[in-house]
Amino acid sequence: MEDLKPRPANSSPLTPIGFLERAATIYADSPSIIYGNTTYTWSDTHRRCLQLASSLSSIGIQRGHVVSVISPNTPPMYELHFAVPMTGAILNTINTRLDARTISILLCHGESKLIFVDHAFCNLIHNALDLFPPEIYRPMLVLIADDAAAEESSSSVLIEGNFVDSYEGMIRKGDSEFQWIRPASEWDPIVLNYTSGTTSSPKGVVHCHRGSFIVTLDMLLEWGVPKQSVYLWTLPMFHANGWSFSWGMAAVGGTNICIRKFDAVLVYSLIRRHHVTHLCGAPVVLNMLTNSPDIRPLDWPVKILTAGAPVPATILFRIESLGFDVTHGYGLTETGGTVVCCSWKAEWDQLPAVERARLKSRQGVRTVATPAVDVVDLETGESVARDGVSMGEIVLRVGSLMLGYFKDLEATAKSMTEDGWFLTGDVGVMHPDGYLEIKDRSKDVIISGGENLSSVEVESVLYANPSVNEAAVVARPHEFWGETPCAFVSLREGLTQQRTEEEIIEYCRGKLPRFMAPKTVVFMTELPKTSTGKIQKYLLREMAMSMGPTKRSSKKN
Known part of the structure; x- marks a missing residue:
């Protein structure tokens, strides 16, 4: 068997970008995106992404370039997850909560060539660019107008704001037959995500096509997302690319319900109007849903994946009493999504509600594509006792782990041990049944x-x-x-x-x-x-x- 080896026919680079091409074939006339009164089909989305990628290539965006975007969860924010990598470039989504100083630092560090700017953030981006050192390249700007009225009036904004074009203008100019640029290797970078963007020495996490492909399919399998699900975008897409569901909804031909801003009353309205089946969010989202003035028990179970912080059992109890089905997970920007989930056991359904909430408040067990998770004593390197009490640092071996930190080889090396563990810096315990529970985060987080x-x-x-x-x-x-x-x-x-x-x-x-x-x-x-x-x-x-x-x-x- 030693003569058998990888060949071009059996080693095509793994990439989540191909999910869109497949969706356009299988689910061509099915809705891909719903945003207010706008609806696109998967055929529309595929065409629009190709046209945008074509225009980006025509203005010089190429393999290895970083293209940034600052936008709420709108159709352009979703489409850019495909269109930018289709040029061979690397997508950088910017946290909309950051200030101009911090954004300026990130843009300089990431060496962005172009920024797509939602109209609501024009002043913020211009203020950030004004803080650029004179010797630093100033990226091109493309305006994302939110509706037809804004698009019609965008010409004056383009001139006054030094934008090279509008988002829809680039789509109109692009070639729908554009041959998108596939990665030369599945290890080629696809996204640059900043862990917090809150320091003059930012941690830019670089993920590759392979890792993003793996985590996307892993999350769909772990969460049990069926074909043509209806997904409500309550999780910002700038958070680790929406925990991979930006690409995942294309893989299952689902419908993306986009919203500019989280509002509990609006969320309940959209759930009922579009028969939403899935949504994600940090624990604060669950808390907001339980405190909404429009609280009424749901007519069907809506699945929620929550991560980002340990969820108190009391919140889990309240949210599930409304008809939501919560899955609790754990992951980091460095893993591209959740890599530990509270896989539910059927026998637990017979337990009292309070006990079910307590069990679900634990983060859970490793996902299918996560080879190993452990809690270790860093002084000895040994696993702590599986007693739910002995604490240690959470360490991971993950198929979707980052390539490393951009421009920081020292931090990259420190985060990964010689025997193959990624050090999370988070403190947890391991229960006798093998379920992980976070007890504390890194001391400075x-x-x-x-x-x-x-x-x-x-x-x-x-x-x-x-x-x-x-x-x-x-x-x-x-x-x-x-x-x-x-x-x-x-x-x-x-x-x-x-x-x-x-x-x-x-x-x-x-x-x-x-x-x-x-x-x-x-x-x-x-x-x-x-x-x-x-x-x-x-x-x-x-x-x-x-x-x-x-x-x-x-x-x-």
């Missing part, structure tokens, strides 16, 4: 509304305040967002005027995206330290927990 916030970044801003002597930031529970930053601060001696909590918060809001700024500031004479001078964050976490959840403010956070 706060999860707010599904966003990973770096406490170190917030601390660096606090330390820049001339009134601050010491600062440490930990997570405090929040009744709406799950967690929010809580800052413990000691002030410099000799201040002529004492600082207030409001002043510190406003200072941070002036230098950070609003959602990253502390919601609580606690003043201390001195922060607790170890004998070597390190701040004892575990004590501060206990203090923040003892303060109880932050109440949802009537003011916009």
Whole structure:
């Protein structure tokens, strides 16, 4: 058998882009995208993506270039997941919650050649570009107008905003017979995703066609998504490419229901109008659905996949009592989607509702395409006891793992051990039945509304305040967002005027995206330290927990 080897006929590169071509053949006249009064079929979507890819190639976008997009969950945001890779280029989706300073850093780091800009974010992008160093290449801009009225008036916006074209204009100019550029290797990069985009040393996660293909099919299988499902886009597509479902819905010929902004009343309305079968979201989405004024038990079960933070059993109990069927998962930007899911056992259906919710609050077991998951003691390298109590770091072997961090070989090497493990930095326990449960995240990460916030970044801003002597930031529970930053601060001696909590918060809001700024500031004479001078964050976490959840403010956070 040693003479048998890979040949062109049996080693065509795996890529999720081919899912669209297949969908256009099998589901040509079936709806692919519904957005307000606009409906496209899979034949339409295939044609539009080819035309857009053709136009991109004609203006010089080619293999290896990075093309960025900042947009809500609209049809263009979905189509770009296919059109950009069809040129051989790499798609970079930008978090719409970031500020101009952070976006400027990411665009410079990623070396974007072109940015597709939804009309709502024109000022934000122009402000970001104004912060570019003079020697850095300024990317081309393409305007995404949201409706026909905006499209008709877009010519003046194009001129005033230095846009090279409009989104629909590029589609009209493109060739529907364009021969899309297949990856030379399945290891070719397909997307560049930033883990948080909150630091001057950002972590740009690069995924390849192979990994994206694997995680897409893995998620469809694990979640049991049938052909021609109806998927509601409550999860931002900029979050790890919508956990791979941007490509997954093409694989099953499903219908994508697109919305610009999450609103619980709208979600319930769309579920009933379009007979939605699936949606995804962080735990904050589940919480919003349980607190909607339009709550009525559903007429059919709607499946929800939730990840991004541990889900309290109380929220799971409330959401499932409304008729939702929740699957709890765990993954990272680095894995391209969830790689651990709470696979449900039929016998658990006979348990009381409270016990079912407790079991489902665990993250679960490895998916089919995840070779191994373990919880290890990093000092010894040994697996911790499977007793649901002994904690260690969660480590993974994943078929969809990133190629690495863009421009950061050192961080890439540190994240992967010589014996093949990816170090997540997350702390968990393993239960006797083999189910994983997260007990804590990396000590410098706060999860707010599904966003990973770096406490170190917030601390660096606090330390820049001339009134601050010491600062440490930990997570405090929040009744709406799950967690929010809580800052413990000691002030410099000799201040002529004492600082207030409001002043510190406003200072941070002036230098950070609003959602990253502390919601609580606690003043201390001195922060607790170890004998070597390190701040004892575990004590501060206990203090923040003892303060109880932050109440949802009537003011916009």
